[in-house]
Amino acid sequence: MGSSALILLLIVGIAFSVGGILISKWFAKSSASKVKGEPYECGIPTTGTSWIQFNVGYYLFALIFLIFDVELVFMYPWAVAVKKIGMVGLVEIVIFMFILFMGLLYAWKKGALKWM
């Protein structure tokens, strides 16, 4: 179908989800009350704001992920060509991966992979 398939899928996805939600709005009974709109928490009133601070660990993992994800993007063109390049391609990727692996070991040693 070619690239117009992307537009089709986009339209189908939006139409289906928005349409479904709107149809249910038409069918469903709705009533408003003050308690109903409160955040769902075991029944006791919520203390403070719900947009709380979260663990810095998530941020650390996101940083390490970024390094390796860029590595992965570099590896796609290499993977397509490596059968034609042969041994040189293998040696280069071993060096490339070794450097990255050192990075992982450094992060490991520094305790970035430990959950606090």
Place this chain on the structure above:
Amino acid sequence: MNLLLTISFSSVASGIHNWLVSTIPNELLAKSVEMVIAGICLLLFLVPLCFILGYMERKVAGFMQMRYGPNRVGPYGSLQIVADTVKLVMKEGLTPTGSDKFLFNLAPVIMVVTCMLVLAPIAFAKDFQIWDINIGVLYVSAISSLAVIGILMAGWSSYNKYSLLGAMRSGAQIVSYELSVGLSLISIVILTGSLKMSDIVMSQETGWWIIRGHIPVIISFVIFVIASTAEINRAPFDLAEAEQELTAGFHTEYAGMKFAMFLLAEYINLFIVSAIAATLFLGGWMPFHIGHWQEFNHIMDFVPSSLWFLGKTFFIIFIIMQFRWTFPRLRVDQLLTLEWKYLLPISMVNTILVTVMAIMGWHF
């Protein structure tokens, strides 16, 4: 009988296309009519698929726990999921007062749209793909990683502590396991030398990669199944929606049809992940062939290609559903340890092994 054997999805699709082009003179109009037909067919495929998966999930759960599962509505409880859908449609889609209303309503739409977009390069049957894009594998891993935006958006905008924690956990989990998924996809790309889905399927004409690729490909298949189970947030990696700790994680505040959209996206993602695994490792729509057994191979060719594809996909779906009732849920630190200290180094070494194998031509 002869006529029946020659009918395939691709011939039906091209037949409709030719008929539309010949009857409708305006090119743009013909194209848009074709798009509408394709869109309706897509929905007619996806919605029953989600029903079947929802039914299958409960029946597999019943089977694993030695009970019947749903057996009241319809024959063998097969209409239970339809009844549930009707219930979800009739329910009120509540929006909490404190929430960010725009993002709250946008999140389910994003979830559905991203998993719809990933469907494009999947080869459902012989010559039957929505779009045979030449960077298929890269496209899949690029678009499927957008799902995390929908999850983070849902968790943040609901104005609920459980939702926020669930979304953060799921964000960390999805980005971590993406690396292992990517590396095991790359190992097949190395062997095939192409990112195109149809090329990858055609390269398995003489045998599926899981058979031809010796132990390294089996390792990357196992890593792919584990990591993609984590990526679609299914048990034992369902920390994002761990019922006992976080009520329902990032979709705690969602109700009615908006919640149904998350469920739909989860099932479509389950299908996509299994379809990708089936295409890359188990030969997609390629029939099962054994070397030079001409008669055996000929019998296998009689089974339609779409049935081969769906059979393999549902086999992997069944494995992933079994995980849920076989393994206990991991803690968040165990989850990240598993990825960063075990799966990632193993898959890096495995990629190099596959490369050596591909260059030396050691695979069959």
